[in-house]
Every structure is written in C-alpha cells, then in structure tokens.
Amino acid sequence: MKRLTTILVALIISAGLILTFTSLSLAAELSxxxxIKCHTQPPADIEAQGGAHKTAVTCMECHEGHPPTVRENIPTCDSCHSGKSHYELENCLSCHNNPHMPLVLQLAKDITGxxxxxxxxxxxLLQENKSxxxxxxxxxxxxxxxQIPLCVSCHEPHGETMxxxxxxxxxxxHKPLVVVYNDATPSEGCGSCHDEALSQLTASTTKHHALSCAACHKEKHKMVPACQDCHGVPHSPGIMKKFPTCGECHSTAHNLNL
Ligand code: HEC
Ligand code: HEC
Ligand code: HEC
Ligand code: HEC
Ligand code: HEC
Ligand code: HEC
Ligand code: HEC
Ligand code: HEC
Ligand code: HEC
Ligand code: HEC
Ligand code: HEC
Ligand code: HEC
Known part of the structure; x- marks a missing residue:
C-alpha cells in the first residue's frame, strides 16, 4: 500500500513535470x-557602447534562432551592411573585434588600404607629393x-624655441616636403635654419627691418623676390644703365645700404 502510494505520487509528479515542460516548450518563444538571464557580457557591452547596434537592431535580429534548434545563429556583417567599398573588406572583426561594441576598434599598425x-x-595627397x-x-x-599624432613625437623641432x-x-x-606658409609666419622659424639672414635683418636699421621673411619670400619655400616686384624702378634710366643691379648701391635686402 505504502509502495503503491509512492509510485502513484511519483507518477503524478512526473506527469506534472512533463506537463510543465510541454507548456514551457510550447511557450518557449525566446524574447x-x-x-541576459544566461548571457551577461553581450548585453553589458551593448548597454555600455552598443551605438547603433543597441538602438537600431535587437539581439534577435542579429541572432536568429538559438541552439540546439538553430546551430548557426551568428550573423555575417554583409547580411545588413552592403553597397559601400568599406563593406567589401575582408575580416570585419579584425578591426570591429566586438560586434556588441561596433565602434570600439582594434587597429593594427600597418593599415592603409x-x-x-x-x-x-x-x-x-600622399601619393601626389612623394615623401x-x-x-x-x-x-x-x-x-x-x-587621433592626430604630434610631429614632435617623431621629429626634433628645427630650433630650441620651436x-x-x-x-x-x-x-x-600628408605633403611634408611642400613647405607653404602665409605672411604672418614669424621670422624666428626661418631663422632657425637661416641664422645669418635673420641676424642681418634684425640688426638692420632700415625699413626692411619691420618686414618678416615671409612677407618678401611669399608663400612657398625658396621663392626669391626681385626688388622691382615691390619698388618698380625708382631711379632714372641713366643711373640704371650705368648700374644695372640694385645691389650695386643697396647691397642686399637683408643688409640694405642706404
Ligand atoms: C536558458 C539560458 C539561455 C537563454 C535564455 C539564452 N541563451 Fe543563448 N545560449 C545558451 C547556451 C547554454 C548556449 C550554448 C549552446 C551550445 O553551444 O550548444 C547558448 C548559445 C548562444 C549563442 C551561440 C554562441 C556560439 O558560440 O555559437 C548565441 C549567439 C546566443 N546563445 C544568443 C542568445 C540570445 C540572443 C538570447 C536571447 C534572445 C539567448 N542566447 C538566450 C543559453 C541561453
Ligand atoms: C549587430 C548584430 C549583433 C547584435 C545586435 C548582437 N549580437 Fe551577439 N554577436 C554578434 C556576432 C557577429 C557575434 C560573433 C562574434 C565573434 O565571432 O567574435 C556575436 C556573438 C554573440 C555571443 C557568443 C559569443 C559571446 O560573446 O559570448 C552571444 C552569447 C551573443 N552574441 C549574444 C548577444 C546578445 C544577448 C545580444 C543582445 C543584447 C546580442 N548578442 C546582440 C552579432 C550581434
Ligand atoms: C541585423 C543587421 C546587422 C548586422 C548583422 C550587423 N549590423 Fe552593423 N549596423 C546595423 C544597423 C541597422 C546599423 C545602423 C545603420 C548603419 O550604420 O548602417 C549598424 C551600424 C553599424 C556600425 C556603426 C555603429 C554606430 O554606432 O554608428 C558599425 C561599425 C557596424 N554596424 C559594424 C558591423 C559589423 C562589423 C558587423 C558584423 C560583425 C555588423 N555591423 C553586423 C545592422 C547590422
Ligand atoms: C582595417 C580596419 C577595418 C576593417 C577590416 C573594417 N572596418 Fe569598418 N570601420 C573601420 C573604421 C576605422 C571605421 C570608422 C569608425 C568611426 O567613424 O568612428 C569603420 C566604420 C564602419 C561602419 C560605420 C560607418 C559606416 O560606413 O556606416 C560600419 C557600418 C562598418 N565599419 C562596417 C564594416 C564591415 C561590415 C566590415 C567588413 C566588411 C568592416 N567594417 C571592416 C575600420 C575597419
Ligand atoms: C609616427 C612618426 C612620425 C610622425 C608622427 C611624423 N613623422 Fe615625419 N617622418 C617620419 C619618419 C620615420 C621620416 C623619415 C626619417 C626622417 O626624415 O626623420 C619622416 C620624414 C619627414 C620629413 C622629410 C620627408 C622626406 O621624404 O625627406 C618631413 C618634412 C617630415 N617628416 C615632417 C613631419 C611633420 C611636419 C609632421 C607632423 C605634421 C611629421 N613629420 C609627423 C615619422 C613621422
Ligand atoms: C567607414 C568610414 C571610415 C573609415 C574606414 C575610416 N574613417 Fe577616419 N573618419 C571617418 C569619419 C566619418 C570621420 C569624422 C568623424 C570623426 O571624427 O570620428 C573620421 C575622422 C578621422 C580622423 C580625424 C579627422 C579630424 O578632423 O580630426 C582621422 C585622423 C582619421 N579619420 C583617420 C583614419 C584612419 C587612419 C583610418 C584607417 C585606420 C580611418 N580613418 C578609417 C570615417 C572613416
Ligand atoms: C607621418 C604621419 C601620418 C601619416 C603616415 C598619415 N597621417 Fe593623416 N594626419 C597626420 C597629422 C599630423 C594630421 C593633422 C593635420 C596635419 O598636420 O596636416 C593628419 C590628419 C589626418 C586627417 C584629418 C583631415 C586632414 O586631412 O587634416 C585624416 C582624415 C587623416 N589624417 C587620414 C590619414 C590617412 C587615411 C592616412 C594614410 C593614407 C594618413 N592619414 C597618413 C599624420 C599622418
Ligand atoms: C618656418 C617654417 C617651418 C616650420 C615652422 C617648421 N618647418 Fe620643418 N622644414 C621647413 C623647411 C623649409 C624644410 C625643408 C628644408 C629643405 O628644403 O631641405 C623643413 C624640413 C623639415 C624636416 C625634414 C628634415 C630636415 O630637418 O630637414 C622635418 C622632419 C621637419 N621639417 C619637421 C618639422 C617639425 C616637426 C616642425 C615643428 C616642430 C617643423 N618642421 C616646423 C620649414 C619649417
Ligand atoms: C629646416 C631648415 C629650413 C627652414 C626652417 C627654412 N629653410 Fe629656407 N632653405 C633651407 C635649405 C636647406 C635651403 C637650400 C640650401 C641653400 O640654398 O642654402 C633653403 C633655401 C632657401 C632660400 C634660397 C633659395 C635660393 O634660390 O637660393 C630662401 C629664399 C629660403 N630658404 C627662405 C626661407 C624662408 C623665408 C623660410 C621661413 C618661411 C625658410 N627658408 C625656412 C632650409 C630651411
Ligand atoms: C624686404 C624683403 C626681404 C626680407 C624681409 C627678407 N628677404 Fe631674404 N631675400 C630677399 C631678396 C630680394 C633676396 C635676393 C638677394 C638680394 O638681392 O638681396 C633674398 C635672398 C634670400 C636668401 C638666399 C640668398 C642668401 O642670402 O642666402 C635667403 C636664404 C633668404 N633671403 C632668407 C631670408 C630670411 C630667412 C629672411 C627673414 C629673416 C629674409 N630672407 C627676409 C628679400 C627679403
Ligand atoms: C616684398 C616687397 C619688397 C621687396 C622684394 C623689396 N622691398 Fe624694399 N621695401 C619694401 C617696403 C614695404 C619698404 C618700406 C616702404 C615704406 O615704408 O615707405 C621698403 C623700403 C626700401 C628702401 C628704403 C628703406 C628705408 O629705410 O628708408 C630701400 C632703399 C629698399 N626698400 C630697397 C630695396 C631693394 C634694393 C630691394 C631688393 C634687394 C628691395 N627693397 C626689395 C618692400 C620690399
Ligand atoms: C647708383 C646707385 C643706385 C642704384 C643702382 C639703385 N639705387 Fe635706389 N637709391 C639710391 C640712393 C642714393 C637712394 C637715396 C636717395 C633717393 O631717394 O634718391 C636710393 C633710394 C631708393 C629707395 C628709397 C626711395 C624713397 O623714396 O625712400 C628705394 C625703394 C630704392 N632706392 C630702390 C632701388 C631699386 C629697386 C633699385 C634697382 C632697380 C635701385 N634702388 C637701384 C641709389 C641707387
């Protein structure tokens, strides 16, 4: 009698369990x-830095189905991203190494393409201006x-104050050998390589003293102006015939002779 009751109770319990399981699996629509009940890291990552993978898609839009019913539930990127040359690259996950944090990138040191x-x-620019x-x-x-790197993390400045x-x-x-500048560029920078020109001009008491290197040597490195560009020919043709160059009387622009 006692044994029968035990069997009955056991039967009732297992029937109940079976019923529970059936109803569970019938209702086993994952949402x-x-x-998060079983997977903690992906929801935490998405919450922290999911970006558009948090706001524009859900877990289940990427992971369709679930093991064991669906064995392969990892999406490929190209099921949603196509139509740009960027999306033709190999191995998306080599840079976007965590799809739950799509803009947290892992960049190797040798990437260009x-x-x-x-x-x-x-x-x-880099190709057209070889350096x-x-x-x-x-x-x-x-x-x-x-991120923008500092030039001085790889190069010494030309002078101590630079x-x-x-x-x-x-x-x-991206074109470091094409040296261009504007009139406001301070003469000290030029002087760090052309110290004689700078010291002559600094010592000069003429009106050229007030002019910067860049005001005369306009825009492009190694441009050399003619006196006449700024002054025309302020003397009579007679004098100029006898002394064809300005420098014969005025010496140089840096060390002007009045
Ligand atoms: C009851 C716990 C549970 C729930 C709830 C659950 N999972 Fe899983 N998930 C697992 C287990 C256990 C595995 C491992 C299964 C295997 O490898 O056969 C797994 C595997 C996965 C995998 C495959 C991982 C791989 O390496 O191939 C993905 C993706 C996944 N789950 C996503 C989800 C998503 C999305 C949800 C919510 C819609 C979810 N899971 C809900 C337990 C769960
Ligand atoms: C934009 C698509 C996308 C979304 C949205 C997404 N996943 Fe994933 N998930 C992936 C990809 C791709 C992988 C495979 C990563 C790999 O191979 O390194 C993955 C891997 C996984 C894995 C297995 C590896 C691991 O990291 O544990 C689980 C579990 C998982 N995702 C759960 C989730 C859950 C939960 C959500 C929602 C909170 C979610 N995923 C949202 C694309 C997505
Ligand atoms: C189920 C669709 C789906 C899949 C699969 C998917 N994505 Fe996305 N992803 C989106 C949507 C939608 C957006 C937002 C619109 C857009 O930028 O195209 C997005 C945006 C992104 C962004 C920009 C995120 C931001 O916050 O601006 C990156 C990066 C990205 N995805 C990379 C990936 C990579 C890498 C994979 C493969 C591991 C992948 N996606 C798989 C749907 C998807
Ligand atoms: C060599 C590294 C690298 C690889 C490989 C790579 N990406 Fe990207 N991806 C980037 C960088 C860098 C950005 C710009 C991120 C930003 O704007 O913050 C980006 C941005 C994105 C964006 C957001 C901007 C947009 O164009 O919508 C998506 C989506 C994206 N990648 C998808 C992919 C997919 C899909 C693949 C594979 C086919 C892939 N990426 C391969 C480096 C990479
Ligand atoms: C990550 C390191 C790095 C950074 C950052 C960097 N350079 Fe360079 N640069 C180099 C190397 C290496 C060379 C070749 C050896 C040398 O001339 O020192 C070079 C060469 C040059 C040259 C001569 C080019 C040639 O073909 O002869 C110039 C000019 C130059 N860099 C200017 C700059 C300037 C200006 C910046 C900032 C806008 C900068 N660099 C940032 C590494 C760097
Ligand atoms: C999918 C398109 C995409 C890819 C791939 C990409 N970028 Fe960008 N990049 C952008 C966008 C959009 C911006 C402007 C928004 C920002 O600052 O994030 C940007 C900004 C930048 C900036 C800063 C611009 C500024 O004005 O401060 C630099 C530097 C840069 N990218 C370098 C790179 C390098 C190096 C790579 C290759 C590893 C790369 N990018 C790959 C889209 C991309
Ligand atoms: C020698 C170091 C160096 C290399 C190599 C380099 N950059 Fe730059 N990049 C810089 C510096 C420094 C800046 C800041 C602006 C400047 O000084 O001209 C910059 C600026 C940028 C910007 C912001 C917009 C602009 O043009 O100012 C983008 C985008 C960029 N770089 C992308 C790239 C890409 C793509 C490559 C490879 C094809 C590349 N850079 C190679 C140092 C470098
Ligand atoms: C006033 C203009 C000017 C400034 C400011 C300047 N440079 Fe230069 N730099 C030049 C000129 C001009 C050359 C080329 C000389 C030649 O043709 O040989 C040059 C050449 C270089 C070179 C090539 C190697 C060498 O020394 O000749 C590097 C590297 C360089 N500069 C880095 C820098 C860095 C880093 C800074 C900022 C700290 C900087 N430059 C500031 C004008 C300048
Ligand atoms: C990094 C050093 C450096 C800097 C900075 C520099 N130069 Fe030069 N410069 C040179 C070199 C090297 C030459 C070529 C050698 C020579 O002819 O003496 C040169 C030549 C010149 C020439 C002569 C061209 C010719 O045909 O004889 C002028 C003019 C000149 N630079 C002006 C400037 C001006 C203006 C600045 C500032 C905006 C400047 N330089 C900054 C290194 C530099
Ligand atoms: C008033 C205009 C003017 C100013 C300011 C000026 N230059 Fe000159 N520079 C010239 C002229 C013109 C020449 C051609 C030689 C001559 O006739 O004096 C020249 C020649 C040069 C030369 C090549 C010949 C030589 O003397 O080595 C260099 C280098 C030079 N200048 C650099 C500089 C520097 C650096 C500064 C600033 C410190 C500077 N110049 C300021 C007008 C100027
Ligand atoms: C880029 C223009 C420029 C160039 C090139 C130039 N100068 Fe001048 N020069 C000036 C200016 C500006 C003044 C001041 C004019 C004033 O304030 O009346 C000046 C003044 C002078 C004066 C009068 C100085 C004084 O203190 O009264 C003489 C002389 C002179 N320049 C000769 C020359 C000679 C010679 C050359 C060539 C070797 C030359 N300049 C090249 C712009 C230039
Ligand atoms: C024969 C010597 C001689 C020659 C050559 C010469 N100058 Fe002069 N220049 C002078 C004398 C002397 C003065 C001062 C007296 C005056 O104002 O006429 C002067 C004055 C100037 C002044 C200042 C004018 C003022 O109003 O303050 C300028 C600018 C000038 N010269 C430019 C030039 C230029 C440019 C050339 C070459 C085309 C040149 N000079 C050739 C002797 C000369």
Missing part, C-alpha cells in the same frame, strides 16, 4: 529580455581612429 575606403583625399611619409602606413601615425604648434605654419603631414 530579447531573456538573453582600409582607411582609403573612406579617406581618399589623404591617400591622394618618406608616403611609404608609411596610415596607422603608423594614427594609432587610434581619428614647438609642436609651429609645425603647421609650414608643413602638412
């Missing part, structure tokens, strides 16, 4: 709210996306 899928202009920088990978300088902020007066990173 986005369920995932992938950058050009969005920044053609910089690639063109040592042309031979370097983009990420040799831009180690993180959108600092990082000065470099841009004369150089652009």
């Amino acid at each position: 986005n709210d369920d995932c 992938a950058c050009l899928t969005c920044h053609q202009e910089q690639g063109t 040592f920088h042309t031979t370097m990978a983009c990420t040799a300088c831009h180690q993180e996306h959108a 600092v990082q902020a000065d470099c841009a007066q004369c150089h652009q990173a």
Whole structure:
C-alpha cells in the first residue's frame, strides 16, 4: 500500500513535470529580455557602447534562432551592411573585434588600404607629393581612429624655441616636403635654419627691418623676390644703365645700404 502510494505520487509528479515542460516548450518563444538571464557580457557591452547596434537592431535580429534548434545563429556583417567599398573588406572583426561594441576598434599598425575606403583625399595627397611619409602606413601615425599624432613625437623641432604648434605654419603631414606658409609666419622659424639672414635683418636699421621673411619670400619655400616686384624702378634710366643691379648701391635686402 505504502509502495503503491509512492509510485502513484511519483507518477503524478512526473506527469506534472512533463506537463510543465510541454507548456514551457510550447511557450518557449525566446524574447530579447531573456538573453541576459544566461548571457551577461553581450548585453553589458551593448548597454555600455552598443551605438547603433543597441538602438537600431535587437539581439534577435542579429541572432536568429538559438541552439540546439538553430546551430548557426551568428550573423555575417554583409547580411545588413552592403553597397559601400568599406563593406567589401575582408575580416570585419579584425578591426570591429566586438560586434556588441561596433565602434570600439582594434587597429593594427600597418593599415592603409582600409582607411582609403573612406579617406581618399589623404591617400591622394600622399601619393601626389612623394615623401618618406608616403611609404608609411596610415596607422603608423594614427594609432587610434581619428587621433592626430604630434610631429614632435617623431621629429626634433628645427630650433630650441620651436614647438609642436609651429609645425603647421609650414608643413602638412600628408605633403611634408611642400613647405607653404602665409605672411604672418614669424621670422624666428626661418631663422632657425637661416641664422645669418635673420641676424642681418634684425640688426638692420632700415625699413626692411619691420618686414618678416615671409612677407618678401611669399608663400612657398625658396621663392626669391626681385626688388622691382615691390619698388618698380625708382631711379632714372641713366643711373640704371650705368648700374644695372640694385645691389650695386643697396647691397642686399637683408643688409640694405642706404
Ligand atoms: C536558458 C539560458 C539561455 C537563454 C535564455 C539564452 N541563451 Fe543563448 N545560449 C545558451 C547556451 C547554454 C548556449 C550554448 C549552446 C551550445 O553551444 O550548444 C547558448 C548559445 C548562444 C549563442 C551561440 C554562441 C556560439 O558560440 O555559437 C548565441 C549567439 C546566443 N546563445 C544568443 C542568445 C540570445 C540572443 C538570447 C536571447 C534572445 C539567448 N542566447 C538566450 C543559453 C541561453
Ligand atoms: C549587430 C548584430 C549583433 C547584435 C545586435 C548582437 N549580437 Fe551577439 N554577436 C554578434 C556576432 C557577429 C557575434 C560573433 C562574434 C565573434 O565571432 O567574435 C556575436 C556573438 C554573440 C555571443 C557568443 C559569443 C559571446 O560573446 O559570448 C552571444 C552569447 C551573443 N552574441 C549574444 C548577444 C546578445 C544577448 C545580444 C543582445 C543584447 C546580442 N548578442 C546582440 C552579432 C550581434
Ligand atoms: C541585423 C543587421 C546587422 C548586422 C548583422 C550587423 N549590423 Fe552593423 N549596423 C546595423 C544597423 C541597422 C546599423 C545602423 C545603420 C548603419 O550604420 O548602417 C549598424 C551600424 C553599424 C556600425 C556603426 C555603429 C554606430 O554606432 O554608428 C558599425 C561599425 C557596424 N554596424 C559594424 C558591423 C559589423 C562589423 C558587423 C558584423 C560583425 C555588423 N555591423 C553586423 C545592422 C547590422
Ligand atoms: C582595417 C580596419 C577595418 C576593417 C577590416 C573594417 N572596418 Fe569598418 N570601420 C573601420 C573604421 C576605422 C571605421 C570608422 C569608425 C568611426 O567613424 O568612428 C569603420 C566604420 C564602419 C561602419 C560605420 C560607418 C559606416 O560606413 O556606416 C560600419 C557600418 C562598418 N565599419 C562596417 C564594416 C564591415 C561590415 C566590415 C567588413 C566588411 C568592416 N567594417 C571592416 C575600420 C575597419
Ligand atoms: C609616427 C612618426 C612620425 C610622425 C608622427 C611624423 N613623422 Fe615625419 N617622418 C617620419 C619618419 C620615420 C621620416 C623619415 C626619417 C626622417 O626624415 O626623420 C619622416 C620624414 C619627414 C620629413 C622629410 C620627408 C622626406 O621624404 O625627406 C618631413 C618634412 C617630415 N617628416 C615632417 C613631419 C611633420 C611636419 C609632421 C607632423 C605634421 C611629421 N613629420 C609627423 C615619422 C613621422
Ligand atoms: C607621418 C604621419 C601620418 C601619416 C603616415 C598619415 N597621417 Fe593623416 N594626419 C597626420 C597629422 C599630423 C594630421 C593633422 C593635420 C596635419 O598636420 O596636416 C593628419 C590628419 C589626418 C586627417 C584629418 C583631415 C586632414 O586631412 O587634416 C585624416 C582624415 C587623416 N589624417 C587620414 C590619414 C590617412 C587615411 C592616412 C594614410 C593614407 C594618413 N592619414 C597618413 C599624420 C599622418
Ligand atoms: C567607414 C568610414 C571610415 C573609415 C574606414 C575610416 N574613417 Fe577616419 N573618419 C571617418 C569619419 C566619418 C570621420 C569624422 C568623424 C570623426 O571624427 O570620428 C573620421 C575622422 C578621422 C580622423 C580625424 C579627422 C579630424 O578632423 O580630426 C582621422 C585622423 C582619421 N579619420 C583617420 C583614419 C584612419 C587612419 C583610418 C584607417 C585606420 C580611418 N580613418 C578609417 C570615417 C572613416
Ligand atoms: C618656418 C617654417 C617651418 C616650420 C615652422 C617648421 N618647418 Fe620643418 N622644414 C621647413 C623647411 C623649409 C624644410 C625643408 C628644408 C629643405 O628644403 O631641405 C623643413 C624640413 C623639415 C624636416 C625634414 C628634415 C630636415 O630637418 O630637414 C622635418 C622632419 C621637419 N621639417 C619637421 C618639422 C617639425 C616637426 C616642425 C615643428 C616642430 C617643423 N618642421 C616646423 C620649414 C619649417
Ligand atoms: C629646416 C631648415 C629650413 C627652414 C626652417 C627654412 N629653410 Fe629656407 N632653405 C633651407 C635649405 C636647406 C635651403 C637650400 C640650401 C641653400 O640654398 O642654402 C633653403 C633655401 C632657401 C632660400 C634660397 C633659395 C635660393 O634660390 O637660393 C630662401 C629664399 C629660403 N630658404 C627662405 C626661407 C624662408 C623665408 C623660410 C621661413 C618661411 C625658410 N627658408 C625656412 C632650409 C630651411
Ligand atoms: C624686404 C624683403 C626681404 C626680407 C624681409 C627678407 N628677404 Fe631674404 N631675400 C630677399 C631678396 C630680394 C633676396 C635676393 C638677394 C638680394 O638681392 O638681396 C633674398 C635672398 C634670400 C636668401 C638666399 C640668398 C642668401 O642670402 O642666402 C635667403 C636664404 C633668404 N633671403 C632668407 C631670408 C630670411 C630667412 C629672411 C627673414 C629673416 C629674409 N630672407 C627676409 C628679400 C627679403
Ligand atoms: C616684398 C616687397 C619688397 C621687396 C622684394 C623689396 N622691398 Fe624694399 N621695401 C619694401 C617696403 C614695404 C619698404 C618700406 C616702404 C615704406 O615704408 O615707405 C621698403 C623700403 C626700401 C628702401 C628704403 C628703406 C628705408 O629705410 O628708408 C630701400 C632703399 C629698399 N626698400 C630697397 C630695396 C631693394 C634694393 C630691394 C631688393 C634687394 C628691395 N627693397 C626689395 C618692400 C620690399
Ligand atoms: C647708383 C646707385 C643706385 C642704384 C643702382 C639703385 N639705387 Fe635706389 N637709391 C639710391 C640712393 C642714393 C637712394 C637715396 C636717395 C633717393 O631717394 O634718391 C636710393 C633710394 C631708393 C629707395 C628709397 C626711395 C624713397 O623714396 O625712400 C628705394 C625703394 C630704392 N632706392 C630702390 C632701388 C631699386 C629697386 C633699385 C634697382 C632697380 C635701385 N634702388 C637701384 C641709389 C641707387
């Protein structure tokens, strides 16, 4: 009797369990709210830095189905991203290494081609103005996306008083040998390589003293002006015939003789 009761109770319990399981599996529609019950890291990552993968898609839009019913529920990127050259790259996850934090990037030190899928202009500048920088990978300088490197982390300034902020007066990173500048460029920068010109001009008591190097040697390095560009020919043809160059009486522009 006691044994029969035990069996009966056991039967009733297992029937109940079976019923519960059946109703559970019938209702076993997974929802986005369920995932976090078993998976902690992906929801935490998405919450912290999911970006558009948090706001524009849900877990289940990427992960269709679930093991064991669906064995492969990892999406490929191209099921949603297509139509731009950037999306033709190999191995998306090599840079976007956590799809739950899509804009937290892992960039290798030797990347160039992938950058050009969005920044053609910089690639063109580097190719059209050959310099040592042309031979370097983009990420040799831009180690993180959108980070701007300091020139002085790789180069010594030309003079002791010169600092990082000065470099841009004369150089652009993607065409560093094309030295261009404007009239406001201070003469001290030029003087760090042309000390004689700077010291002569500084010592001069003529009106040229007030002019900067860049005001005369306009815009481009190694441009040399003629006196006549600014002065015309202020003397009579007779004098000029006898003394054809201005320098015969006035010496040089830096060390003007009145
Ligand atoms: C009851 C716990 C549970 C819930 C709820 C759950 N999962 Fe899982 N999930 C697992 C287990 C266990 C595995 C491992 C299964 C296997 O490898 O066969 C898994 C595997 C996965 C995988 C495959 C991982 C791989 O390496 O292939 C993905 C993706 C996944 N789950 C996403 C989700 C998403 C999205 C949700 C919410 C819609 C979710 N899971 C809800 C337990 C759960
Ligand atoms: C934009 C698509 C996308 C969204 C949205 C997304 N995932 Fe994933 N998930 C992936 C991809 C791709 C992988 C494979 C990553 C890999 O191979 O390194 C993955 C891997 C996983 C894995 C297995 C590896 C691991 O990191 O544990 C789980 C579990 C998972 N996702 C759960 C979720 C959950 C939960 C959500 C929602 C909170 C979610 N995913 C949202 C694309 C997505
Ligand atoms: C189920 C669709 C889906 C899948 C699969 C998917 N994405 Fe997305 N992803 C989106 C949508 C929608 C957006 C927002 C609109 C857009 O930028 O195209 C987005 C945006 C992004 C962004 C920009 C994020 C931001 O916050 O601006 C990156 C980066 C990205 N996805 C990378 C990936 C990578 C890498 C994969 C593969 C691992 C992937 N996606 C798979 C749907 C998806
Ligand atoms: C070599 C590194 C690298 C690879 C490989 C890579 N990406 Fe990107 N991706 C980036 C960088 C850098 C950005 C710009 C991020 C930003 O704007 O903050 C980006 C931005 C994105 C964006 C957001 C901007 C947009 O164009 O909508 C999406 C989406 C994206 N990638 C998808 C992909 C997909 C899909 C793949 C694979 C086919 C892929 N990426 C491969 C580096 C990479
Ligand atoms: C990550 C390191 C790095 C950064 C950052 C960097 N350079 Fe360079 N640069 C180099 C290397 C390496 C060379 C070749 C050896 C040398 O001349 O020092 C070079 C060469 C040059 C040259 C001579 C080019 C040639 O072909 O002879 C100039 C000019 C130059 N850099 C200017 C700059 C300026 C200006 C900046 C900032 C806008 C800058 N560099 C940022 C590494 C760097
Ligand atoms: C030698 C270091 C160096 C290399 C190599 C380099 N950059 Fe730059 N990049 C810089 C510096 C420094 C700036 C800041 C502006 C400047 O000084 O001209 C910059 C600015 C930028 C900007 C901001 C917009 C602009 O043009 O000022 C983008 C985008 C950029 N670089 C992309 C690239 C890409 C893509 C590559 C590879 C094809 C690349 N860079 C190679 C140093 C470098
Ligand atoms: C999918 C398109 C995409 C790819 C790929 C991409 N970028 Fe960008 N990049 C952008 C956008 C959009 C911006 C402007 C918004 C911002 O600052 O994030 C930007 C900004 C930058 C800036 C800063 C511009 C400034 O004015 O300060 C630099 C530097 C840069 N990218 C370098 C790179 C390098 C190096 C690579 C290759 C590793 C790369 N980018 C790949 C889209 C991209
Ligand atoms: C006033 C203009 C000017 C400024 C400011 C300037 N440069 Fe230069 N730089 C030049 C000129 C001109 C040359 C090229 C000389 C030649 O033709 O040989 C040059 C050449 C270089 C070179 C090539 C190697 C060398 O020394 O000849 C590097 C590297 C360089 N500059 C880095 C820098 C850095 C870094 C800064 C900021 C700290 C900077 N420059 C500021 C004008 C300037
Ligand atoms: C990094 C050093 C450096 C800097 C900075 C520099 N130069 Fe030069 N400059 C040179 C070199 C090297 C030469 C070529 C050698 C020579 O002819 O003496 C030169 C030549 C010149 C010449 C002579 C061209 C010719 O045909 O004889 C002029 C003019 C000149 N520079 C003006 C300037 C001006 C103006 C500045 C500031 C905006 C400047 N330089 C900054 C290094 C520099
Ligand atoms: C008033 C205009 C003027 C100013 C200011 C000026 N220059 Fe000159 N520079 C000239 C002229 C003109 C020449 C051609 C030689 C001559 O006739 O004096 C020249 C020649 C040069 C030369 C090549 C010949 C030589 O003397 O080595 C260099 C280098 C030079 N200047 C650098 C500089 C520098 C650096 C500064 C600023 C410290 C500067 N110049 C300021 C007008 C000017
Ligand atoms: C880029 C223009 C420019 C160039 C090139 C130039 N000068 Fe001048 N020069 C000036 C200016 C500006 C003054 C001041 C005019 C004033 O204030 O009346 C001046 C003044 C003078 C004066 C009068 C100085 C005084 O203190 O009264 C003489 C002489 C002179 N220049 C000769 C020359 C000679 C010679 C050359 C060539 C070697 C030359 N200049 C090249 C712009 C220039
Ligand atoms: C034979 C010597 C001689 C020659 C050659 C000469 N000058 Fe003069 N220049 C002078 C003398 C002397 C003065 C001062 C007296 C005067 O104002 O006429 C002067 C004055 C000037 C002044 C200042 C004018 C003023 O109003 O303050 C300028 C500018 C000038 N010269 C430019 C030039 C230029 C440019 C050349 C070459 C085309 C040149 N000179 C050739 C002797 C000369």
